[in-house]
Amino acid sequence: MNHEPVLIIGGGPAGMAAAIETASCGFHAEIFEQAPRLSGKAWDYGCKADSECRNCNVCKVRRMIRTVRESPRIRTHLDSTVFKIQKRQHGFTVCWRDEIGEIRDMTSSGLVIATGFDFFDPRLSSRYGYGRIPDVITSAELERQLHSSSLPTRISDGSIPRNIGFVQCVGSRDPRGGAPYCSQTCCAYSLRMAARLVHLDPDLHITIFYSDLQSLTPETDHLLQNLNPRIRLVRALPAEITKLESGRLEITTDSDAGAIEAHEFDTVVLAIGFRPSQALRESVLDIGLELNPYGFIQEPAGSGILAVAGAALGPMNLAKTIDQSASAVARMLALKRANI
Ligand code: SF4
Numbered sequence: 001m002n003h004e005p006v007l008i009i010g011g012g013p014a015g016m017a018a019a020i021e022t023a024s025c026g027f028h029a030e031i032f033e034q035a036p037r038l039s040g041k042a043w044d045y046g047c048k049a050d051s052e053c054r055n056c057n058v059c060k061v062r063r064m065i066r067t068v069r070e071s072p073r074i075r076t077h078l079d080s081t082v083f084k085i086q087k088r089q090h091g092f093t094v095c096w097r098d099e100i101g102e103i104r105d106m107t108s109s110g111l112v113i114a115t116g117f118d119f120f121d122p123r124l125s126s127r128y129g130y131g132r133i134p135d136v137i138t139s140a141e142l143e144r145q146l147h148s149s150s151l152p153t154r155i156s157d158g159s160i161p162r163n164i165g166f167v168q169c170v171g172s173r174d175p176r177g178g179a180p181y182c183s184q185t186c187c188a189y190s191l192r193m194a195a196r197l198v199h200l201d202p203d204l205h206i207t208i209f210y211s212d213l214q215s216l217t218p219e220t221d222h223l224l225q226n227l228n229p230r231i232r233l234v235r236a237l238p239a240e241i242t243k244l245e246s247g248r249l250e251i252t253t254d255s256d257a258g259a260i261e262a263h264e265f266d267t268v269v270l271a272i273g274f275r276p277s278q279a280l281r282e283s284v285l286d287i288g289l290e291l292n293p294y295g296f297i298q299e300p301a302g303s304g305i306l307a308v309a310g311a312a313l314g315p316m317n318l319a320k321t322i323d324q325s326a327s328a329v330a331r332m333l334a335l336k337r338a339n340i
């Protein structure tokens with residue numbers, strides 16, 4: 001057996017799944033993660049259970065952190081920013097800067113790119129007022145709020161909102177904005193989050209503005225079929241969000257019949273979509289990987305030395321990220337083993 005470790009760039013769900021699969025196949029893994037902890041953006045995600053589990057997989061990610069930490073075959077380099085990858089005759093050299101600024105490198109014949117995704121910058125959709133109106137927040141910010149308190153609070157005055165509007169497809173399904181694709185996760189996310197919030201707060205009402213409901217899971221489809229009466233679905237995306245003199249927010253929509261309707265809220269949550277990660281763009285091209293028309297990395301043909309895992313390939317939810325990553329690495333290691 002070749003004792004070279006598999007080098008894994010990214011310690012989010014895809015990177016951890018890749019490392020766990022590597023270890024279970026009998027190889028060693030080295031994870032390089034620029035943050036001071038594992039789990040990537042999923043660090044901010046909370047449980048979405050209401051009266052029952054909604055299978056969001058956040059607790060699975062927490063268990064994976066433990067597995068990675070306890071595995072004798074996985075070494076994790078935190079606070080370690082990979083800044084260059086070079087292709088060698090029989091593998092790759094990864095160069096990184098560690099937490100004290102030292103430049104280090106490692107070479108191996110197995111590499112996994114698990115650099116994840118970036119969130120869409122909602123300031124680019126200026127009609128929604130993000131950045132100008134404090135109580136217009138993103139789904140990622142709502143998750144961070146719920147990390148430190150059990151209920152969301154308004155940024156402007158710290159009060160607990162009684163009416164929250166969710167706006168879907170922010171930065172997705174938008175050909176003019178360069179992202180005509182569906183981000184795959186945000187409809188299920190908003191349905192789960194709305195059900196959890198009304199479960200936690202009996203005085204809360206939620207309205208979800210959408211154009212289409214996509215990529216639902218069996219659990220979120222069940223939520224949709226048995227919708228809590230305090231969750232309303234409105235099939236229209238906002239024309240504009242403005243702040244009223246009262247401090248509340250007004251969402252205006254154009255109805256199918258052409259009439260303009262106004263809806264008032266305390267807080268508005270923008271369900272922001274996926275953008276390709278900008279990390280290591282040049283290196284990824286230098287080692288022969290290609291990008292799809294939207295800038296996500298294309299899956300390489302099986303080589304036994306290189307795999308791309310998770311949302312670096314395109315939008316996907318946690319369950320698919322973990323499964324895809326483990327299968328891509330299993331395929332890579334099967335070929336690697338065959339070539340030893
Ligand atoms: S899968 Fe999600 S909803 Fe279910 S218990 Fe785990 S974290 Fe909570």
Ligand code: SF4
Binds near residue numbers: 168214
């Ligand atoms: S998952 Fe839903 S909210 Fe997200 S881009 Fe697709 S249709 Fe829009």
